[in-house]
Amino acid sequence: MRYRHVIISRHGGPDVLEIVMDERPEPRAGEVGVRVLATGVAFTDVLIREGLYLGLPKVPFTPGYEIVGIVDQLGSGVAGLDIGQRIAALTVVGGYSEYVCLPAHECVLVPPEVDVAEAVGLVLQYVTAYQLLHRIAKVQSGDRILIHGAAGGVGTALLELGHLAGLKMYGTDSTTKHDLIANLGATPIDYLPENFQPQIRRLTPNGMDVVFDAIGGRHLLGSYQTLAPGGQLISYGFSSALSAHWGRLLKVGESMGLLTLLSIWPDRRSAVFYNITDLKRRQPNWFRDDLTSLLDLLADGSIQPIIADRLPLADAAVAHNLLDHAAVRGQLVLLCDETFRANSSKPERKSSPVDHPSARG
Template sequence: MKRVVVQRFGGPEVLQVVEDEDPRPAPGEVVVRVLAAGVSFTDSQLRAGTYFHVPKPPFTPGYELVGVVEELGAGRSLLHIGDRVAALTVWGAYAERVCVPEAEAVEVPEDLDPAEAVCLVLPYMTAYQVLHRVANAQRGESVLVQGAAGRVGVAVLELGAAAGLRLYGTASAEDCASIERLGAVAIDFRSEDFVARAHALPGKGVDVVLDGIGGPLSLRSFRALRPGGRLVVFGHYATLSHGRKSRRGWFEWYVSTAAVAAWGLLSPRRRVLAYRVQKVHERARPLGVGGGPRDPDWYREDFRALLDLLRGGQIHPVVAERLPLSEARHAHELLEHSAEKGKLVLVPYGAPGAG
């Protein structure tokens, strides 16, 4: 089979396609023939070596997939050969075949386009869980989304509209119109002060800020909260510069994260919470505080909720381009310019839905 390998940390040029033996499932695993593997900003962080707990090269990137079960590992299984499933792999999805723990495979209706369905696995799941599992946003509350024109940002706006939230989103001037079309109030981050805009609202701040960028922006995001508000920090976009690791960005991210975590712990009326999608089974906790009980059913429940919203026409995953595995490097080169156009998807077996 073919798979993509990160030979060393760096830019898109470090991605190479190699031939390898087909994987064999261990007990409790299934072999999945990949129909669609999402290409995400998180994959570029893995490639650059800035993501938490990134494996050492060489490794295969790929955070999310939709595919067909081809082989079952030893032991009892609720899945069957031929079942279509989705999985949050964190890495490994850029391949023709992947071994996936059965417990982490979620069934996908066969009539859905695999490229659209894979959009639910990471960006829409992240959006759904930061809104409903972590921030616990309630109908009528105000939510400010940082980087609202990105894939997760757009997903938050669609999901927030479905949940009856009052939405605000920061974006560049050229993206503000698309933010407004999604029903949110757009804030041009270059020419407007989102903190001042938030404090001009009747509650003198917003109920929730969702910050997937991190760094010094998180400090200002905290200031935009009203008393009783919640800041959810769920990304570290600021650690990359032009697709490569930024040492200055890492330093600023760590310093700012420590500061905003301290503010959240010391503030009696505002909370700061952390979220990472690969820790989806761990309940929301204050930023900087470990531990917490686990709930292994969350991901499956939330994926089914997203499928219902997709069926109901309340969310609209947009696929910008479908590319073969051989063009993984090109897909990563497109990442910095394609977020506003939709999701980039690798389709190892050609036409969408093939197989």
């Protein structure tokens, strides 16, 4: 049986993404074959496409950090999963595909009643947000947090989950996205470094308890300077490296060096780096527990991920182009053909200030 999947033919811009046909692989012992329904498109995928993510396979390979799909084949020795069950998994690579083979122990059951596009957005971006808040920062109700890029996938997840945790939230982004940030319960702030620091000092003279920064580079220093005594800077990305015309990996190294320096600076503030795959490797049960909790919140309506768009798998390059131009509010999802047709035939679920859970009460 032949299937379609997207490959990165070389590192570079969205044009390096190509859709190809291959023979479907068979699951090995301990694996399941999965028919992919949806895969998320996140800024992490852009870093992977550009070759700025550590531990990547050699090109060509299939990107795609997260999937939701249906188990349709069982390898030998698999127990606890059945054909026909919906599952979610953090794939890191391989998700932009109609079919994948995955270790059975990596699969988390997905409630049958939830929307697949919303469910797939939980796997990377909401688990990241949940762990940033509760595993790393260990926030308490009333804490003041600053989120850079607050209208993006992880940003909106942080705002939704921060609202549930009773946090006082501030979010930076371009002014065209300030309405979304405000609707999710945060104070919007202009994202430019020369603007956000004076605004923070005016709004919260005592400073922030936690700052979440996925930009990196010298931006980390500005984030650190907004912290209150005892505050935490949590870095989880290096988007600033993409704007460099040369030496992008050096920019990533510069970010890590600055973060290390800030982490040992003796002024009662702290700085740490978070990576979802690293924490999953060290604490595998946390990932499963956190994703399961988030799927329960989705099923009962406590959270509703903001879907920027649902696109067919063949439009992977279109999705990456949107991310490259910062034209995304919320999360982008690629749907395989059958799922895309089913979604196209029903009204789109769009969040509004009135119906979004974070805008209530």
